[in-house]
Amino acid sequence: MKVFINPGHMPGIDSGAINRSLLLRECDIALSFGELLAKKLRSAGCSVRLLQSCNLCGEEPPAPNICAAANNWPADIFISLHCNSFNTAVRGAETLCCAESSSAGTLARLIQKQLADTLQKFDASFPDRGIKERPDLAVLRCTEMPAVLVETAFIDNDKDAVLLIDRQDAITSAIARGITDYWCLL
DSSP states (O other), X not given: OXXXXXXXXXXXXXXXXXXXXXXXXXHHHHHHHHHHHHHHHHHTTOEEEEOOOSBSSSSSTTSOBHHHHHHHTTOSEEEEEEEEOSSSSOOOEEEXXXXXXXXXXXXXXXXXXXXXXXXXXXXXXXXXXXXXXXXXXXXXXXXXXOEEEEEEEETTSHHHHHHHHHTHHXXXXXXXXXXXXXXXXX
């Protein structure tokens, strides 16, 4: 299986969400997750490409085009890694796809189950925010393979942020298990 990993946002251009009190940037956490996930998937026998860029569909010509790179490889699945943010009070993980009743929806459910189950072992109150349909997102709409965007936790919530820092191995292992569960269904 060929897995294209897109750590969300891009240092120096678009840091994404931030946690000011802990000095965390989404782009840094996403890249760390991407590198760990790539290593785990390669160990499981997957071919992996990892690309972090602010250019999703060609709108920023100097930066690599994410969707075109995934489509041209061509990847079997596309995973975009992110941290959510809202009002410092909201917590939890959610996985986004274009349509729940699709291959991407199946992939999203498998990843979300592994991620929520894993994080609830460390914090029983960690919310499973489920699957969300987001056909408006370029990385889900403009990729030709099943694509999901994983919102691992809320970076602006200090309790979730501690999980993002301290449980990176567990989080990426959970995402990898969701991907390999999907691979077994093919």
